[in-house]
Amino acid sequence: MSLQFVVDGLLTGSMIGLGAIGVTLTYSILRFSNFAHGDFMAWGTYATLAVVGAIAAMFGKVAPIAPLSFGWPLIVALVVGAAFTALLALLLDKVLFSRLRKQEQAIIAVMGSFGASMALRSLLEFIFTSRPTYFSRAIQIAMPVGFGIRITPDQIALLLLTAALVLGVHLLATRTQTGRSMQAMSQNPALARIAGIDVASVVRVTWVIGAALACVAGVMIGVLVQIRPLMGFDMLLPMFAAAILGGIGSIPGAVLGGLIIGLAEAGAVQLIGAEWRAAVSFVILMAVLIVRPIGLFGVRER
Amino acid sequence: MIDLVGYGAFFLTTALIFSLVTLGLNLQWGLTGLFNVGLAGFVAIGAYTSALLTTPDDPTRLGGLGLPILVGWLGAMFVGGVAAALTGIATLRLRSDYLAITTFGVAVVVQLVALNAQKLTGGPFGIGFIPRPFGGLAETPLLFNLSNLAIVSAVTLAAYMALEHLTRSPWGRVLKALREDERAAISLGKSARFYRVQAFAVGGAIMALAGALQAHFIGFIAPDNYLSILTFQVWVMLIVGGSGSNAGAIAGSVLVWAIWAGSGALTSVLFAPEQQARAASLQIVAIGVMLCVILLVRPNGIFGERPRRARFGKRTKATASESGS
Numbered sequence: 001m002s003l004q005f006v007v008d009g010l011l012t013g014s015m016i017g018l019g020a021i022g023v024t025l026t027y028s029i030l031r032f033s034n035f036a037h038g039d040f041m042a043w044g045t046y047a048t049l050a051v052v053g054a055i056a057a058m059f060g061k062v063a064p065i066a067p068l069s070f071g072w073p074l075i076v077a078l079v080v081g082a083a084f085t086a087l088l089a090l091l092l093d094k095v096l097f098s099r100l101r102k103q104e105q106a107i108i109a110v111m112g113s114f115g116a117s118m119a120l121r122s123l124l125e126f127i128f129t130s131r132p133t134y135f136s137r138a139i140q141i142a143m144p145v146g147f148g149i150r151i152t153p154d155q156i157a158l159l160l161l162t163a164a165l166v167l168g169v170h171l172l173a174t175r176t177q178t179g180r181s182m183q184a185m186s187q188n189p190a191l192a193r194i195a196g197i198d199v200a201s202v203v204r205v206t207w208v209i210g211a212a213l214a215c216v217a218g219v220m221i222g223v224l225v226q227i228r229p230l231m232g233f234d235m236l237l238p239m240f241a242a243a244i245l246g247g248i249g250s251i252p253g254a255v256l257g258g259l260i261i262g263l264a265e266a267g268a269v270q271l272i273g274a275e276w277r278a279a280v281s282f283v284i285l286m287a288v289l290i291v292r293p294i295g296l297f298g299v300r301e302r
Numbered sequence: 303m304i305d306l307v308g309y310g311a312f313f314l315t316t317a318l319i320f321s322l323v324t325l326g327l328n329l330q331w332g333l334t335g336l337f338n339v340g341l342a343g344f345v346a347i348g349a350y351t352s353a354l355l356t357t358p359d360d361p362t363r364l365g366g367l368g369l370p371i372l373v374g375w376l377g378a379m380f381v382g383g384v385a386a387a388l389t390g391i392a393t394l395r396l397r398s399d400y401l402a403i404t405t406f407g408v409a410v411v412v413q414l415v416a417l418n419a420q421k422l423t424g425g426p427f428g429i430g431f432i433p434r435p436f437g438g439l440a441e442t443p444l445l446f447n448l449s450n451l452a453i454v455s456a457v458t459l460a461a462y463m464a465l466e467h468l469t470r471s472p473w474g475r476v477l478k479a480l481r482e483d484e485r486a487a488i489s490l491g492k493s494a495r496f497y498r499v500q501a502f503a504v505g506g507a508i509m510a511l512a513g514a515l516q517a518h519f520i521g522f523i524a525p526d527n528y529l530s531i532l533t534f535q536v537w538v539m540l541i542v543g544g545s546g547s548n549a550g551a552i553a554g555s556v557l558v559w560a561i562w563a564g565s566g567a568l569t570s571v572l573f574a575p576e577q578q579a580r581a582a583s584l585q586i587v588a589i590g591v592m593l594c595v596i597l598l599v600r601p602n603g604i605f606g607e608r609p610r611r612a613r614f615g616k617r618t619k620a621t622a623s624e625s626g627s
Contacts, residue, residue, distance in 0.1 A: 027399070032399065033399040033402060033403060035339070035402075035406075096594055096598070099598055100597060100598065103601060105335075106398070106399075107335075107337050107398050107399070107402070108597060108601055110337060110339075110399060110402055111337070111537065111541075111593075111597060112593075112594050112597050112598075114339055114534070114537070114593075115534070115537075115538075115590045115591075115593035115594045115597070116590065116594055117590075118530070118531070118534050118586055118587075118589075118590040118593075119586070119587045119589075119590025119591050119594070120590075122583040122584070122585075122586035122587045122590065123583070123584075123587050125579075125580070125583035126580050126583040126584050126587065129579070129580060130579070130583075233530075236406070237403075237406060237407050237410050240403045240406070240407075241403075241407075244400070244403070275414070275417070275418040276414065276418065278410055278411075278414050279410075279411050279414055281407070282407040282408075282410060282411045285403070285404065285407055286392060286404070286407075289392055289393055289396065289400060289404065290392055293395075293396050293400070
């Protein structure tokens, strides 16, 4: 068995982990599992793609940055796309989720997110058709780095980006007042409110972080694999599994869970075959739910 | 005229098969409050089980036992029920969201098995030559459609009556009690998890039966029939009909299927053939928005007769759960 699966797994794991941060935050702070999270991913990617197209129309063809397959337009577009995804999430919260969350049963919000997910995805199919597209069709030469592992410059760049983002979000969550407010909200919302925490702003920050990271994860998939309206929906199960494996509410847990699932998927692709890849997250999910439902870093619910 | 009757019978048969799935979901969600977002998986399990049991022997894949159709249906119910029970046992002691995520996973895995386990399921090409009840009448489509409608109506009616009876039985009352006030029911000595697993399993068996009925009605199944869009349609049907009411589940299914088929026919008239795939996605957008709007405006459904927890103390309950518990 070649060790290449480590690189593949870390990359898939980064995408899953970045997405799972949003899932775990929505679950612990807003208290529902958001089935539309995968579609934030897809919408962010298509928004980024549209901005890349707009930049190309304005400035003509821009040469990519030396070893990478993309140039500054993609970086700018990613920032715009992430902002757009955050706005989309805030808008959905305003018209849908905030009202559903007020209802007696938390599960109504889950149902609403399921409906929203279906609508968002089909809207993408309507606008862009279901044909896959790409950020770049250039083929990158993978460099050997020893132990039979090959890696492309794009992959290195994206792994570094993931590490930086995860570190940033972790610092935000543990070292800033906003982060502490978020923790307070997830641990005891009633007490947090009494302590004078601005609930509305915590909710906004939660959506913005989750949606922006979903956009980055989507663009990673777009750069390394391909862009499809279903790309986010297909990531939903791995993201949920990662969030639960890591322990609901834990950001490092979500990332670690994502990496574990990514590595397991990549290993399964080598051992069993690529067609069974999607079953890996289900097996891990079931194992966690049976053995340790609170996950690796979870706290027991009160 | 004859065509119209034939089409009407075909339409109603499909709508009633959907009703059966909705009835199963109503038992799980409407009566017991269990959230199943993978029901397409359970429908698929039923369809494939029955197909494997009843199709003639096929050397390219396993099975094809050539058993009578009725055995196929019972087998479908059994396997669907067991699958649902296992899902329930694994997740029902946890928060309700976990059940949702797990059922979602079940649908993904069933889809994966249907696509990839070629030896068992025929892969992407599906299974054909599924025996049809009254297959001998296939030359006269009208008679064939009508007799199918009769069978499907009979099964749906039987399921409806059984469910109505169950709802009113002591068993159904425990489920309602658990949904309305879990702590009170548990304090009366009822095991919440045990009852919920039962309800989930019976619901799963009904869905599987619906899948089997449909497989034998069309005569051919493929993995594409059981995508998440099916789950979504059935949820809309239940919500429109008003969760908790069996009659509402049937009415909602027929109504939503009429809207669905009607808007499908409309798009095929209005749009050029190459645009139809896009128009079809717009149809899903419209239904998705409709689901969200109903949830916002009338969470108990259009025909939902009574609000849940219509008791005094409702306000305090609401504020307590709003602030989380």
